[in-house]
Amino acid sequence: MSTFDIPEIVKQLRQVRDQWREKQNRTDTEYREFPSRDAIARAVESFKGVLFPLRLGPPELRHATEDFYVGHTLDSALQTLLAQARIELHYRQRGSAVGVQEVDAQATNAVHQFAHSLPQLRQLLDTDVLAAFQGDPAARSVDEVVLSYPGVLALIHHRIAHTLYRLELPLLARIVSELAHSQTGIDIHPGAQIASGCFIDHGTGVVIGETAQIGSNVRIYQAVTLGAKRFPKDEQGHLQKGWARHPIVQDDVVIYAGATILGRVTIGQGAVIGGNVWITDDVPSGTHVSQARLQKDADATGSSTVSEARVAA
Structure with a gap:
């Protein structure tokens, strides 16, 4: 017999979850219901590397392999983002007449638009980096600003999160912003x-x-x-x-x-x-x-x- 009476605790936790789901009218548990915070965190780290490869990418990266890294990493991160976008949209459409194919199409379109926004997003972040460098007499280089300033990290997350927010993926956006909040103490709503x-x-x-x-x-x-x-x-x-x-x-x-x-x-x-x-x-x-x-x-x-x-x- 278990010292901690594990089977009984598991049974009681199941009962509590079932009661919650019944009150919230959540009876369909065939699919994962919520996006994964860990998966989103991995995708965001990849997007940061894509945006600033030689500063926020892997330490072994060099100019000669920069484009290969960006392409490979971007494809993987977008696939992860697409999977999480599908989960969010299915979660939001539960109980509605919207079909699976339509939801998947919405997710694909949103991630496609996100991908094509990245060059403009990088240009916008460059203005933030310059503002930090020019506005702080202690900053010795723009590289120092990108690598170490919490305000810049928070804005990188916010620019990503705000794009997702505008693409009607507010749960993914909020998770992205809260990842920065936990690291920097800076709380910016993605909206x-x-x-x-x-x-x-x-x-x-x-x-x-x-x-x-x-x-x-x-x-x-x-x-x-x-x-x-x-x-x-x-x-x-x-x-x-x-x-x-x-x-x-x-x-x-x-x-x-x-x-x-x-x-x-x-x-x-x-x-x-x-x-x-x-x-x-x-x-x-x-x-x-x-x-x-x-x-x-x-x-x-x-x-x-x-x-x-x-x-x-």
């Missing part, structure tokens, strides 16, 4: 729209919500939150989903460490948001917002507002 030349410096604790929009050449420091201000519910008391609830950050904005910006507010072009401030109103273009100024306004009026923030000369 967030981030234009070229983004630099996330240091990065730990950065949170960027699903409907956030970030313009070109924006610099964000650690512990910045671009979040939602409120969470309205429907008549059944469930959180409403899909509505625009996160900030819009226009071009050339700098957001320093610890700043919290909540709601569908707009941070105007060229604004500078100081450290540890709390923003819930629009900030005009060119405005400098600092904690000291906000505290002075709060002491005088009983409430703080960015409308009275100091404007740059």
Whole structure:
């Protein structure tokens, strides 16, 4: 007899799973129901090597074999991605009248579009790499930035995840983004729209919500939150989903460490948001917002507002 009474524990766990599946109306268990996090992680590592072969590819790789490596690795990674895309789409279509062949065709089309987006994705990432190199006086080379900066790693994952998100593979996209989150402490929802030349410096604790929009050449420091201000519910008391609830950050904005910006507010072009401030109103273009100024306004009026923030000369 087992010391730990394994058969009885297995039986009870089966009963709990069956109860859950019955409540969730999940009775068809013939196929794997969910994508594999491990398979997606392997595919993402391969895509990173495809995008930056000599820096994020295998150590033995040389220029002479670069194209062979990219082609072979890309084919394998896309096949893995296709298998996981099929699983996600079958999962989402369970109980519907959509046939297996139609779902497979949708998966194939999505992965085909993803594959052809990779050259443009690499060009976009190059702008992020240059932004990090040019924006950090401690950076000695663009290679150092690619190899070691957590903000760049998070953006590589985000660019991949956002592409999958736009191709209506949100579960795969979320897994890709959470892989970076676990490695860097930078939490970017795959739905967030981030234009070229983004630099996330240091990065730990950065949170960027699903409907956030970030313009070109924006610099964000650690512990910045671009979040939602409120969470309205429907008549059944469930959180409403899909509505625009996160900030819009226009071009050339700098957001320093610890700043919290909540709601569908707009941070105007060229604004500078100081450290540890709390923003819930629009900030005009060119405005400098600092904690000291906000505290002075709060002491005088009983409430703080960015409308009275100091404007740059």
